[in-house]
Each structure stands twice: as C-alpha cells, then as structure tokens.
Amino acid sequence: MSNGIPLAEALARYRPDAELGALPELTDADTLLNAHHPDHLRGSVVKLVVGANAGENCQRELANLLQSEAFIDEADLAGTPVTDIDVLVIGGGGAGCAAALMAAEKGARVLLATKLRLGDSNTVMAEGGIQAAIEPDDSVQRHIQDTLRGGHHAGDPALVSAMAGDGPEVLRWLIRQGMQFEQTPSGDLHTRRAGGMSTARLVHCRDYTGLEMMRVLREAVIQHRSIEVWEQSPAVELLSNETGQKCVGAVLTSLLDGQLRIVRTRSVILATGGLGRLHLNGFPTSNHLGATGDGLVLAYRIGARLRELDSFQYHPTGLLHPTHLAGKLVTEGVRAAGALLVNGVGHRFIDELLPRDIVCSAILRECAEGRGIRIDDQRVGVWLDTPRLERANPGLLEKQFPNLMTRTRVSGIDPRIEPLLVHPTLHYQNGGAVIDANGATTVPGLYAVGEVAGGIHGRNRIMGNALLEIISFGRRAGIAATANRDRGPKKVTLEHVNRLRRALTLADMPLTRRAPQVLPDYAAGGVWNR
C-alpha cells in the first residue's frame, strides 16, 4: 500500500484546534463492513474439510492449524511420568484462575498448567472494565439485549442470559477475593457507558481493571492449598478414552526442559484464550505472546464442535507507532471520553463510538483510499486526536488514563501534544468452542471457558463483556467439572489423534504441518524444539 499522505506532511498540517468539517453520514454499515472488514477480505475464509465443522467457513490461517497433525503419538507416551488429579485447568489467565478457585472451593484437587507465567494473559491488559447491570435504570434484561444486538444476533441467548444474570454476583465474588473498583463519593460502584451499551454499565478500576483483577486472582490461586500451579508448561495434546469419545487428561511439555508429562483427570477445563499471535491476514495484534489458538486446535482434534470461526474482532485503535508498541491498544475509553478520529486530510470520517467492527472498517477505508497518514510502505494509519481532547479537558489524560500515559512516556511520546497514529489491530476471537451454560463442550469431560469458548459475543463483542465472561463461565465450569465424580479414566489414549489423521489422509490433506503453535515463530528461537 503506497498511497496516503506522508507523515511529515500530515504532521506539519496537523493542529489541535483545526476545523474538522462535517461528519459524513454513514449510509450503509453492511456495505462498509463487506468492503473493508478484514473478515471479508478475499481469500481470508476457506471451508473446513475434516472434523466436527467440516463444510463450514473458517479463517484460512486457523483452518491450517485445525487440520493438522499432532506433535506426539503413542510412542511418546511410553515411560512418560503420570500425574493424577481431579480437575486440570489449562491456561493461567482470568478464566483459568476463576475456574481453578471454584473447583478448589468445591473440594477438588486442582492442577493449573499455563504456557508462560501465571497471569500472562490478555486479562492483565484489559483496561476498560467489566459489565454488570447494577444501576437503578439498568436491568439484566437490557444487558442481554445489548450483548445480543452488539453481536449481530449471532450469540446464543441462553449463554448470554447466564452471563448477564451472573454479573452482580461476579462483582461480589471479585470483591470478596480482594479486587478494588472505582467508587463514587457516596460509595456506589462507578459506572461508565461505552460503545454498544444502552446505559452506564461498565465498572472499572481506572484504566487498570484487568491488571487489578489478574493480580488478585493470581495471588488467590498461588495462595490456595488445593491448587498446584505448573508454569512454562503448555499443553501439546489432550488425552481420550479407549473409544476417543471422552477427554480424560492432557499431555503437557515444559518450555524449560522439553520433558513431556501426562496428566490423568476426570475433567479438563480449557482456558487458553485467543489467537492474536497468529497475526491473521497479516495484522498486528494487541494480544500477549501466548495467544496462538492452542485451545481451539486441541478441542477440534478431540472432536469438539466450534463456532464463528470466520469472525474476529479488530480493535479500531491499535498503535502504529512507536514500532515496539505496534498493535498495542489505546483503550476505547479514550474515544468514550471524547477523542476523535481524524484522517490525513484533516477530516473526521466516522462516529467514533459506533460498534468496533464498523469503526475499524472505516479506518481501513480511509487508509485504502489514500486519506491515511503514511510512515512507510507498510504502515499507514489515522490520527487519534488526543491533543484536542486534552485542550478541551486539561489534565484528563493524566488523571483517567495513567496506563496510556506511562506507556507512551517510556517511548518519549506525549499524547497531550502529538496525536497518536492508530490502525486496527487483531484483538479478539469472537467465536470458539460450542459450550453449554456450564462451559461444557460437545466432548464429555472437556470444558472451555473464556476467549477459547464461543457463542456469547456472536460476531462482535462489546466492551466489558470479556472480563465478565471469563469470571462467569470460569466459575460455572469450575463447579460443573468438580461435580463429575466418576472413577476417572481406566486408560488414556491418543485415539482421537489417530481418528483425525485417518480423516486427513482420506481427504488427501497434507500431514506435514503440526499444531498447536505454542509460540509465534519470531519468538520461538531455541525454546521450543519441534
């Protein structure tokens, strides 16, 4: 992409007090989405050939991973040390911690295995807040409606209603664990209204909501007597019973020594998060290093049905510059506080608080049609006009967005003086494993919670529902997984791996690619010996 206005020229022209012109009316959102949203890019979607979703649409890069070979076969299991446990939780973000804590509270012995460090997750980076219908003019019903509407009515009403109904109780549980929230002078929880909400419903802890949640849950898990934590221990495969129909454990490896370990259990809870680090369609991502879609790959191989595999959220305002923060977010809260989007010719081009998929498409349209601001051949973006916001509300950025200010200060940028160059960034996996209200997948013994699960956000998530979802369904799955009191597995096998390999062979698909990915290629040097 070589068109666009050169950075120096755009900077010279930029003024925080310039006249922006009238906002052009958005006549047809669907046409805009179809023309510019990355989900609709030509060649972005293919049909799956094997597995529970055969014949359905799936994003191309993800399809390659779902239809691939496992890393291990039966020979690798011989002589591998075995650990027996009641409940295995895979993933150490907010969902995994909530599931582990609830399972432990219900009396289970829990093993929580996580790829990186406990707490390394997208949860820790969530800035905006958590939705819960607690204001007098609000109701659980309205929360359900907003969520379904925001997701273009593709969500499962039963799951949405379970989550929204849990909202107030989730806040109480978090406070009991020791999480703080912003309060009004009279002691109420402070709420904000953000994109897609019909009323104020976003509860927050300044712009560090996810960090506050994660450090509290992390500490609670570390301190719990009945929870054992294995860090740097990614799962490379699930284990099934003799018929390959039930999940009875997992095989973990270690990033430190490469040693495989078998865990036998009655229930496995997948809480592995999303896949931003696959950089779908070549996009940068806001996600943490471990977000490589491992949970989807493992669930699909053991036979679980997935959904909305062609729908991803690209957050409108990822940083384009400085390079080392490329793809990292400027929270939607900044736009909610009044910051405008301005193109290279100094015009506004979209209502900044429309749903994320529409704002994202509008930015991509400006860039594609030559009204973006160009750093070099690869990087084109638009302004997020923070100096104008600061001019209208002196001190607001420093007071309400300490996280943004700290991050940019380290890089020698002052958003109060310079506008930020932004471009959409791969942010969230809207779909995932099909689950019921207990987080149970279509495979007995296997649960999925958090970003790896699907059905709640439809085809577009609204702000603040991710932090609610992870706790709501994390707790539900923790309880349900513990209620399973069968005698545990007699035999652990890789029957499901053989089944998928047969299907791939019959379909004449290559068996050369192996998955899960575990780490992005650029970070895998020397740590993960395939």
Add this chain to the structure above:
Amino acid sequence: MSTSTNEGKQPDVTLTINGLAVKANEGMTLVEAAWHAGVPRVTSVGCMEGVCGSCRVMLRRGKEVTVDLACQTFVENDIEVVFLPPASAPRHHYEIDDFKDGWDIHARFHDIFPEASRCRHCHGCDNACPKGITVENGVALADAGRYREAGEAFFECIMCELCDVACPELIAPAHVGLFSRRITAHFHLRPPNLIHRLEELRQERQGATLKESDEE
C-alpha cells in the same frame, strides 16, 4: 508483523544478552533484540506493554547494575542483559477466606509478614521497581495498619516481584502491597448500588421459588 522492525537496515548496536554477543537495531526493545538474534530460552515474555511483569532483566552498564522490564528497555551499546528466571514460590501464606473479623487483621498481618517490621530503609525495593512505586513507604504504611493507603501506594504494581528479590530482609513487598489492597476490598468495599441489585435478584429468585411451590 509487529516485530519486523527496520527490515533491511544494518544492525548497528552491539550488546550482550544471556552471555551471547548480539547485534540489534537502534530503537529495539531488549525483547525484540533477543528474538532478532535468536537468543535461546527467552520464554519469560508476556504482554510486551509493561503490565504483566514477566520479562524481568538484570542490566549491567560498566559498574552499575540495575533491574528493569525487557519490554520497556531499549538497546544500547555494550550493555549486558540477563533475563531473570521466574520468581520462586511465595514464602508468606494466607487465604483470604480464613479472615473472619476485620479487628484481627493487623495481628494477622504481623503473623503472616513478620519481616515487614524490620525494614532497614536501604531503598533496594524503591530502586528495583520498574514502575516507580514508593515501595518502602508502602510497606511502612502497611506495617502501621494503614492498609488503604498502603494499597494505594501499590496501585501500579504489576507483580514482577523485583522488589521481593531486592529486599535483604525478605519482606516480599509486592505481596505486602497486594495483601493491603485485597484486605481493603474484602472488608471495606460495600457498594450500595451493587448490594441493592443483589437483593432485588435474591427476592426475584425467592418469589419464583415460592410461586413454583404454590403451583405444586
């Protein structure tokens, strides 16, 4: 892709990472430099925006030794960088559900964190903190029972636990800070709007149950 920085440019900075001499481009963070050079066993990286506390590094510039986060430290000539191993398991144990009475908390704090009263004001924790938190003062506030203020001092804490490593008295300041924050929420955060909604939902449920039993 986010890491393809300055492709084609000749790397012009030389430094040492985990004992290996590497070359990097100006403007790269230490994380990017480690990947760029293929330094093995750099797995303690998480968010890359300074909030997860994973990428702890020890830095040596001549005779000066400091600690920081690799994702927010940029390459410089001749700097020696060592990625630190993950923190060891905490030595101080408590479960928040074991606390029944807020009046006992100060005594419990001293049981759990006996070292907190023995701060020798060496500023090791303050110097180690990559977020500029006044750690020492935060610990003193907790030791004086001022948990709300102590917790506020630790507001930007990312649990990298570099202060724990720096403390010669093994106080574990990061955990003192988190204890202070958790206790404050656990015992004092009682928001009327939330409590009222919970009560409404309870009554609705009770109504539904009563109605069901009437119909039977």
